[in-house]
Amino acid sequence: MSFTPLSKWRLFHIAKAGCVVAALGVTLAGNSFADDHPSVKRTIAEQFIHDMQEGKIAEAGAEDHVVQELIIKRSIPITYKYINILMNTPNAFGPGVACTVCHNSQDASKSYRGLDLSTCKGMIEGTTEKPKHTVFTPGVDPKRDHLIRRLRNNRMPLGLGFENSTYTPSHMLVKNWIAEGAKNDDHFTKNVLPLFSTANAFGPNTPACTACHMSNQEPPSFHELNLSTHAGIMLGADSVAKGVDKSTKVIVPGKPELSFVWQHLAEDRMPPGISPAEARDHPNTTILSAWIKQGAKCD
Ligand code: HEC
Ligand code: HEC
DSSP states (O other): OOOOHHHHHHHHHHHHHHHHHHHHHHHHHTTOHHHHOTTSOOOHHHHHHHHHHTTOSOOBTBTTHHIIIIIITTTOOOOHHHHHHHHTSTTBTBSSOOHHHHSBOSOTTTSGGGOBTTSHHHHHHOOOSSSOOOSOOTTSOOTTSHHHHHHHOOOSSTTOOTTSOSOSHHHHHHHHHHHTTOOOSHHIIIIIHHHHTSTTSSSTTOOOGGGTOBSSOTTTSGGGOBOSSHHHHHHOBOHHHHOGGGOBOOOOTTOGGGOHHHHHHHOOOSSTTOOTTSOSSOHHHHHHHHHHHTTOOOO
16 A cells, blocks of 8 residues: 555554553553443443553554544444535545536436435435436445445446446447356357457557456456456456455356446446546545445434
């Protein structure tokens, strides 16, 4: 990970704040009734100090360290009021205009995908333009649902901008191959497989997929994904890290829209134009996820 001057500055202050609280913790510890009686419910600040002393607080380093330690781990409730501010604020998830500039009504003639991110009801109802669907389910981890994946998943090949068509002949060949069962036949070998190892196959000035996904070893292959053989594609991602049985499947035969390969070819990360170098785990994305997991309450 690379540190911008800003995050270095922030980490320094987080580390400094940590020492102060830890020092406080030492003086408080002797007097803390809860520390001697583990069954007694600690306040959130006492719990924080306790975890710090026990060494249970992760090393500073992740971009969203503060969010993880002070909000997610402590189950601080996220209010819709904050989510509404995020939707209306530029640069809330990385450089770009606010979400509600483009998604502010269920009228698809005024708002992309008829997705209204300006109200809680609109967020929960999702898109009104075909294909209509919700963009998350309250109470369910949204990592793979439309809203969060649009904030996290870069379009592939990495660096390809939103202005490039997602309906090129190459895109259609991959989509139809998945729709027809993702078979390892002559058509696949001759017409589909070579697309993954050809530069500019899915858009101008882009490397071949296999420049970055060529084997099960990371590095050099991102997500241990091998797009150079049928077996590699069907095995999926992270087969070494998670084990062959638990690898992340990137193809669901017969269902392109559920296949990560298709999602990564067809879906732009939001806000459109954001650089793939921007953190996928932006602190506000983590908070939006937490709000959804907590039940996406509107009040
Ligand atoms: C400049 C206009 C613009 C902005 C700003 C924008 N979007 Fe989008 N969004 C689009 C367009 C265009 C599409 C449809 C095309 C596509 O799929 O890439 C889209 C699609 C989506 C979808 C997919 C809906 C579906 O079909 O499931 C989601 C979710 C989404 N945007 C969320 C967001 C969020 C969250 C933000 C704020 C971080 C945001 N968008 C900012 C233009 C924008
Ligand atoms: C320049 C390097 C690069 C190229 C070229 C590239 N990728 Fe990726 N790919 C990545 C990185 C980095 C990630 C991880 C996270 C992200 O940004 O989404 C990734 C993630 C993925 C994932 C998600 C894996 C998972 O665990 O869910 C899929 C699927 C994928 N790429 C497919 C493709 C396809 C198909 C192509 C060619 C059209 C391609 N990639 C080209 C770098 C690349």
